[in-house]
Amino acid sequence: MPEVKNRQAVTGAQAIANAMRQINPDVVAAYPITPQTPVVEYFAQYVADGVVDTEMIPVESEHSAMSAVVGAAAAGARAMTATAANGLALMHEIVYIAASSRLPIVMPVANRALSGPINIHCDHSDAMAERDSGWIQLWAENAQEAYDLTLIALRLGEHEDVRLPVMINFDGFIISHGVEVVDFLDDEVVKKFVGEPKVKYPLLDVDNPVTYGPLDLYDYYFEHKRQQIEAMKHVERVYKEIVDEFEKISGRRYDIFDKYMVDDAEYIMIALGSTAGTIKYTVDLLREQGHKVGIVKPWVFRPFLKKELQEVLNGRKAVIVLDRSASFGAEAPLYEAVKSALFNVENKPLIGSYVYGLGGRDIKVEYIKQAFEDAFAGNLNPDEERYLGLRE
Amino acid sequence: MAELKNWKELPIGGVIDKPATAKEYQTGTWRVIRPIYQAENCIHCMFCWLYCPDQAVEIEVVDGKPKMKGFNYYYCKGCGLCANVCPKTNDKLPEEKRAIVMKPETEFQE
Incomplete structure (x- = not known):
């Protein structure tokens, strides 16, 4: 170094x-x-x-x-x-x-x-x-x-x-x-x-x-x-x-994807930008409770280089994708890209889409935990978009 | 028409990497009306050469003065600007008195 x-x-x-x-x-x-x-x-x-x-x-x-x-x-x-x-x-x-x-x-x-x-x-x-x-x-x-x-x-x-x-x-x-x-x-x-x-x-x-x-x-x-x-x-x-x-x-390493605690992870969250820091903190908290969780953060989003992502996600129990933007009438951009990449994966994980933080709405540890807990319970629907921090 | 290149042969970015490539472009294929030059009525004013938006009017210099030679149909798009600006061409003159006569391209098809 x-x-x-x-x-x-x-x-x-x-x-x-x-x-x-x-x-x-x-x-x-x-x-x-x-x-x-x-x-x-x-x-x-x-x-x-x-x-x-x-x-x-x-x-x-x-x-x-x-x-x-x-x-x-x-x-x-x-x-x-x-x-x-x-x-x-x-x-x-x-x-x-x-x-x-x-x-x-x-x-x-x-x-x-x-x-x-x-x-x-x-x-x-x-x-x-x-x-x-x-x-x-x-x-x-x-x-x-x-x-x-x-x-x-x-x-x-x-x-x-x-x-x-x-x-x-x-x-x-x-x-x-x-x-x-x-x-x-x-x-x-x-x-x-x-x-x-x-x-x-x-x-x-x-x-x-x-x-x-x-x-x-x-x-x-x-x-x-x-x-x-x-x-x-x-x-x-x-x-x-x-x-x-x-x-x-x-001395600082940049890959296509930043992978944190993914080696043995059964549940992987994917997100772009600063929220990844909050997710890493939440991953540490959940790991202390024995949950095998990790996060993948794309450093490169365009081009979307899915080969490495497919290798990482293959065989996991669940993948949770967090998007800080919506695609009105269609799936959120990051979720759409990840879901598409998973089409060719041999052992497909469960997958779920969560939109959060629009217009600067805070993303809290409890929201991230909530999404992980949905995954732990097997309560993910690939065709359903859910919202974190929204007043329903 | 220059041979169309494939994507591996082209300069990137839509850049044209050398000057004067328009010379390779056969704009004559666009033509639906054809200007016919009648030299006996021409006063060699060079209006047609000046106004031609392409490079379809051919001239030569004789005794230090420019002379209209005729049209280059490889480039002539048949826009008719030459006939429009020609002082020796107008609708009131009979065709045989005009310096430029515009004729449908169909008359020249075999």
């Missing part, structure tokens, strides 16, 4: 802004939106203080922010932005264009409930609305992971076999504004890890002129979509290479 030299108590927003300072991107274009605002605020201070070389563009909307970083990335710049909720929704059109133009933009998203009614607190509806946009989605449990995944995201997106934008999801307020202890890497170590920007078809290379965003009709659009599908297939291999390298410089 490398020696920790720089341990600080910071918010998740500060941790991400510090990662951005260490990356020193060529261009950052952003528009403030709660709870993303402090990320850009802290970073703007670095720009004002002259500690980064970044061209900071204070744009008039998120649509413009994403458009500006698309232009910058096409030019060959290392470009970043950050947003949340309605800001991400306003970006939506250009979010797809960033992915289909194969521009490795890195964007932390402070997950917040989409309006309406208007709400500024955490849920995952913003990111889930972009899950089919062609962006890689990484999900952080805490400020440390948000910092680490931002650095990993940069390498992953720029890799020549990937060339895709990457979203780092970190729960609004819970991670963005909560103060935690974070171990930062040395500036020089990060500089070496991220390396020089790896560019492809840069517009600024005037000796090799290229056209971005041409009309692409029935004769070629389908082929370009197939290329995006292929790029997502390369993510697993490239991610594993990068996290191996990251472990060597940080």
Whole structure:
């Protein structure tokens, strides 16, 4: 384990802004939106203080922010932005264009409930609305992971076999504004890890002129979509290479899935983001009472790499999936993905779907226990969606 | 028409990785009306060459002056802009007096 030299108590927003300072991107274009605002605020201070070389563009909307970083990335710049909720929704059109133009933009998203009614607190509806946009989605449990995944995201997106934008999801307020202890890497170590920007078809290379965003009709659009599908297939291999390298410089291990107490677990809960921390605590409590429980948390949600998940879940008694967003009239996004993955599993576990925490509703240990207890009693119905912390 | 490439052969991101690839695009297949050039009525004003939205008007330079040569039907989409801007072509003139006559493409099918 490398020696920790720089341990600080910071918010998740500060941790991400510090990662951005260490990356020193060529261009950052952003528009403030709660709870993303402090990320850009802290970073703007670095720009004002002259500690980064970044061209900071204070744009008039998120649509413009994403458009500006698309232009910058096409030019060959290392470009970043950050947003949340309605800001991400306003970006939506250009979010797809960033992915289909194969521009490795890195964007932390402070997950917040989409309006309406208007709400500024955490849920995952913003990111889930972009899950089919062609962006890689990484999900952080805490400020440390948000910092680490931002650095990993940069390498992953720029890799020549990937060339895709990457979203780092970190729960609004819970991670963005909560103060935690974070171990930062040395500036020089990060500089070496991220390396020089790896560019492809840069517009600024005037000796090799290229056209971005041409009309692409029935004769070629389908082929370009197939290329995006292929790029997502390369993510697993490239991610594993990068996290191996990251472990060597940080001592911290990131896999496709974070697996806690799963080796002998009969009951496994699956959840994204900060709630995984509360589940780990609950798992410890239930283990003390003799229950064989564990948790699997996807660090990578898009692409959804189900092979490893199938191996982990095969033969368990029950799997409980917690979603912090709903899919109105259909199954919740994470549950749908997990349930689909289980179709080919030899010994299928019982499975149940629980939606929780919409609009920042607290997720309590008692709620998590309640879902586990349903599983212990065999009281799970794969076609029934249940709700934790809702007044029925 | 250039041969259609498969997804493994294409540059990623819909990028066109070299300039002037429009030269390979046979837009002439879109044409439903065809401009016919009648050189004896042409005053070589170059309006048709200037207004043509593609590269379908062929010219040559003779004694330092541009001369209309005719239409390139590989590119001509049959939009009729050339006939519309031609000062020697209008509906009141009999066809044999016009510099450009627009004719249905069906007349040229075998």
